[in-house]
Amino acid sequence: MKHLSIAATAAILAQNVAGQAMLRFACSQLVVDRVDPIVNPGMLYTPIFTRLWSTCTSCSFVEDLSNYWTAVMFFKNKEGQYQRVPQVGNGGPQGKLINNGGLDVYYIPSGKTTAFAKGFRMIAGDAGNTQDSAVDKSNICHRCWTSTNEDQFIGGAPCSGSDTVAIPKSPTCKMIRQTIIFPACWDGKNLDSVDHKTHVAYGTGGFGGASGGGNCPTSHPVKLPQVMFELMWNVTEFSDQGLWPSDGSDPFIYSMDLGGSAAHGDYVFGWKDDTLQRAMDQGCNLNHDCAGAGLHYQAPELYNACTIPQQAPEEVDGWLQGLPMGGSIVKV
Numbered sequence: 039m040k041h042l043s044i045a046a047t048a049a050i051l052a053q054n055v056a057g058q059a060m061l062r063f064a065c066s067q068l069v070v071d072r073v074d075p076i077v078n079p080g081m082l083y084t085p086i087f088t089r090l091w092s093t094c095t096s097c098s099f100v101e102d103l104s105n106y107w108t109a110v111m112f113f114k115n116k117e118g119q120y121q122r123v124p125q126v127g128n129g130g131p132q133g134k135l136i137n138n139g140g141l142d143v144y145y146i147p148s149g150k151t152t153a154f155a156k157g158f159r160m161i162a163g164d165a166g167n168t169q170d171s172a173v174d175k176s177n178i179c180h181r182c183w184t185s186t187n188e189d190q191f192i193g194g195a196p197c198s199g200s201d202t203v204a205i206p207k208s209p210t211c212k213m214i215r216q217t218i219i220f221p222a223c224w225d226g227k228n229l230d231s232v233d234h235k236t237h238v239a240y241g242t243g244g245f246g247g248a249s250g251g252g253n254c255p256t257s258h259p260v261k262l263p264q265v266m267f268e269l270m271w272n273v274t275e276f277s278d279q280g281l282w283p284s285d286g287s288d289p290f291i292y293s294m295d296l297g298g299s300a301a302h303g304d305y306v307f308g309w310k311d312d313t314l315q316r317a318m319d320q321g322c323n324l325n326h327d328c329a330g331a332g333l334h335y336q337a338p339e340l341y342n343a344c345t346i347p348q349q350a351p352e353e354v355d356g357w358l359q360g361l362p363m364g365g366s367i368v369k370v
């Protein structure tokens with residue numbers, strides 16, 4: 039399946055790992071394109087990796103040339119037309135992150151962690167899943183953000199409380215916060231696996247959510263930094279129920295034409311040299327310069343300027359007569 043994803047090279051909110059240093063930074067949108075490079079490497083369009091490995095980074099750390107992808111959210115109106123849901127940056131008690139689209143990335147250490155090896159990649163979630171019950175909501179979830187301001191924090195720790203696997207469907211939600219938490223335990227051998235998942239595992243011992251990943255099982259004994267994506271979808275302009283499909287179908291869906299059960303993220307490690315390992319070891323925090331690990335923060339004007347052209351040129355904005363699924367979707 040190929041669908042629109044956001045690519046970015048390159049919340050835990052204070053209350054869940056109080057006092058815990060972690061990286062938390064913005065990665066703006068590099069491109070919105072019909073690719074999902076780990077799930078469908080190289081499909082139809084020429085080599086995705088070489089094209090996506092831009093020489094700049096759209097993230098606020100200069101040293102982060104990792105690739106991050108996730109699906110794009112669309113609103114569907116009662117006429118069956120679609121519009122891509124705008125994204126906003128992220129606020130909250132840990133400070134405001136400025137994004138041009140894209141996502142916020144966290145690397146959360148818990149105890150001694152081993153940074154990813156060169157060539158490492160993995161997927162969290164399943165782009166084809168239609169069963170909410172098949173998803174552990176402490177890892178992949180959505181939050182109904184009743185405030186129109188992302189700075190006004192809503193709820194508790196990521197993927198806790200009333201967060202849901204499904205994309206919330208209520209006119210009270212002015213934004214929808216999406217969280218994708220990756221497995222933090224590695225088999226210590228394989229940089230990838232056939233399903234892009236079995237070389238990693240979620241921890242055990244009741245440490246769900248953005249806690250750093252819990253205890254690693256003996257099959258996957260190596261503790262990795264816990265990677266988390268956070269996205270703020272601004273649904274304010276679509277929150278009037280009078281605009282929604284009258285047949286009861288979901289007004290908010292991902293670009294695979296599926297709901298929250300199919301939320302997923304792709305990760306390809308790409309930090310320069312051993313900067314991520316040093317950042318974890320030295321307790322580098324949030325999106326600040328961290329001299330001990332050689333991390334340099336760059337301003338939004340710089341990382342927002344890093345974009346690449348679509349490989350599959352097509353309309354992705356404004357009202358569309360269908361999802362950009364590879365057909366000839368015309369603008370309304």
Ligand SMILES: *[C@@H]1O[C@H](CO)[C@@H](O)[C@H](O)[C@H]1NC(C)=O
Pocket residue numbers: 126186187188272273274275
């Ligand atoms: C969210 O969308 C609404 C409606 O378009 C807009 O007024 C508001 O400024 C947006 N919020 C942010 C934080 O950009």
